[in-house]
Amino acid sequence: MDLYFVLVGCVILICILLNRFLDKLAIPSLLFFILLGMLLGENGILGVVFNDYQIAEMICSTSLIFIMFFGGFGTNLKVAKPVIIKSIVLSTLGVLLTALLVAGFVYYVLDLSWLQSLLIGSVISSTDATSVFNILRSRHLSLKYGTDSLLEIESGSNDPVSYMLTISVIMIMTGQNISLPVMIFQQIIFGLLCGCCIGKIIVKILNEVHVNESYENTVIIFASSIITYAFSNLIGGNGYLSVYICGIILGNSYIPHKKDMVHFYETLTKMAQVLIFFLLGLLVTPSELPEVIIPAILIMIFLTFVARPLSISVLLGMFRSPLRQTAVVSWAGLRGVASIVFAIYAVLYQVDLPFDLFNLVFCIVLFSLSIQGSLLPWISKKCHMINPQVDILRTFNDYQEDNDMCFVKMKIGPNHHFKNLKLKDINADDLLVILIARDHQTLIPNGDTEILEGDLLVLAAKKFENRENIRLDETHIHSSHKWKDKLVKDISLPAKQLIIMIQRNHQSIIPNGTTPILENDILVTIETQDEI
Incomplete structure (x- = not known):
């Protein structure tokens, strides 16, 4: 156990120390930590044996709570409003259509049973928001037609749908006596109600209960994400859906010290992603991968070039979306953390498959991150979808707080070049004198106000962001x-x-x-x- 703690600590240090360097790599930075886990794992240089799927599932599921919550918390609904309907259609019908298309391919090409094929399709039907926006943010890529907001909401909200499909198929395959319509109804309705109610309650608490320190509000938010997930699961709802909805409500409401919360969750989710990818690299046994390489490559090719583009073309075609937007959205369907976590669920339920589902999905995710992730900026550029006039951070809720006006003070001495000038005669673009303190009085100035020696000026300017x-x-x-x-x-x-x-x-x-x-x-x- 001590060795595992040492490895995790070293990985976190590497993440912090190499952060700037990794963000400049052509490949997604998270891929580095998968490879690091494989390098140190069972067939690697240290030969660390880690094959406890139960612990892996617990750590990954817990980390996914915070990743899903921050996905909702960071979603700026005002910016995303024009594409919300599109996003919801893609995150529901898009996931279902992708799962069915992949299932059909696996059934006819790999000769598996229909339920086995549907399980594989369900597990890899969702896209990975963290990987997509890690690339967009690190490359400062803002996409036209609100495509960045579209991808953000679609990727953030389609994991719960994929989870419901996966769990439903697992229940059927393991012979559990359930009513599928009732379970899906409970998952969706209870999940939505739980997320909305707890989100509204927490907003009210944060605005009416005044705390001494900003970190206390952050701790309340942290606790609320855990409570939302656990309570939703207890009453039969979808915990991930609840957490995502709760995050959206909190992120789009006024709450004190939101900026501190954003910075805390940004760091927490980044560490959670790194931990998950390193752990999955450690969990996999590279010597066992060759037996699933061929099926993984075939499924990856079909998913990337047929299933995802076909489903996106059909659904975005209903909205008459531009062809180049459809092309970028189709390519941006990266597979990631959620797919591997759902594969671990299937392994723990001992679902009957002719090959190891975890290894299969691991290879698919590895190919997706390395190929789709690396080429996403290039594809966006070739499709003329990059909007250099707009900041990608506008799609995140921390953007407004991070771009507030900055207030500075200026003391007017005997030799100051503003002395004895009227404000209207000062040539200072994007700089506004909003207050003058003079002789123990506070003046609200106008253009004819003269600046005198001894004045203390309070100025407002846009905060520098780069x-x-x-x-x-x-x-x-x-x-x-x-x-x-x-x-x-x-x-x-x-x-x-x-x-x-x-x-x-x-x-x-x-x-x-x-x-x-x-x-x-x-x-x-x-x-x-x-x-x-």
């Missing part, structure tokens, strides 16, 4: 530092580096060229990595 290509560093000025007792203008810095702040005696100083640098100062410098 932080990925900048780096902040701190430099401590010790007694023998070469910059000690020099003026800022006398320091030679690289062309892309600038001193933006000096911390001195618990105060922050915005420097200019004549600002002296003293012993024990802490200089904050900014450096650009690439073009901004």
Whole structure:
């Protein structure tokens, strides 16, 4: 057990340390952790034997709760409104049609029974939202016609449908006495009601119960996602559907400290995805894969080039969607975490199949991520679907909070170039003086307001967003530092580096060229990595 903890800890460290590098790879970064798990696993360099499907299912199912919740929490319904109907059609009828087409292919080509074929079709019928949007976000790809929002909602909401199909087929194959219509009704209705009710209750609690620290609200959200999933399952609903709906309600409602929650869940889900993919790589035995390679390749080819495109063409054709949008949506049907988790369910129920379903689905997911995932940006570009004028982050609920106005203060000294000017005479685009503090009074200015010496101006400006290509560093000025007792203008810095702040005696100083640098100062410098 200690060895497993060491491996998981090392994988998380690798994820953090290599984050920027992995996002720039041509292949989806999550694929790296599958390969890492295989490299360290039973046939790898460390020979770690991990074959406990029960533990794997528990960890993966728990991680999937938070992934599904954040999928809903991050969905911006205002932006996605024009494509909601399309998305729901694809996530329901699209999943069903894909499952049936794949089942028919497996039945006739691989010569399996109809139920065995339907099980395989059901397990791989859903798409993986995390993989798609990991690619779109890391490549800053915003797609035309609201296609990014369409993919987000479709991928986020089709896992519950695939889950219901999988469980229904498993129940029939294992001879359990159930009423299929009743079970599906309970799964959908109870799942929707549970997600809506708990979501509304949590919103009310967060807005009426004032907490001392922002992290307490985050803990409440964390607990609510667990409660929603578990309670829905207890009453016969679909836990994943409930969690997704609860996330949508919370994410699209006003709740205090939402930005902190977004950052927490973004980190949590990323770690959950990494853990799942590493664990699945560790769980698989590479020496057993050759016996399912041929069926996996055949199913992958049919799924990618026939089943998914055909179902998408039929359903989007009803909405008269552009052909290039249909092409990109068809290609963006990546398989991922949910498909493998559902395959583990089938293994645990000891469903009779001529080959290992986990290994089969593992290979399909591996091919999907490596081929479809790697080529998605290229396909989008070739179809002229990339919209460079729009930010992909607009489809996420954290976008509005992360792009709020930024407020800064400015003290008018005796030599300030704003002194004795009227606001209308100041040429400063995208900068607005919203408040002036003068002689213990607060003034709401207009264009004729004159700026006087001693005024404290509060200004509003758009917050800078492209932080990925900048780096902040701190430099401590010790007694023998070469910059000690020099003026800022006398320091030679690289062309892309600038001193933006000096911390001195618990105060922050915005420097200019004549600002002296003293012993024990802490200089904050900014450096650009690439073009901004």
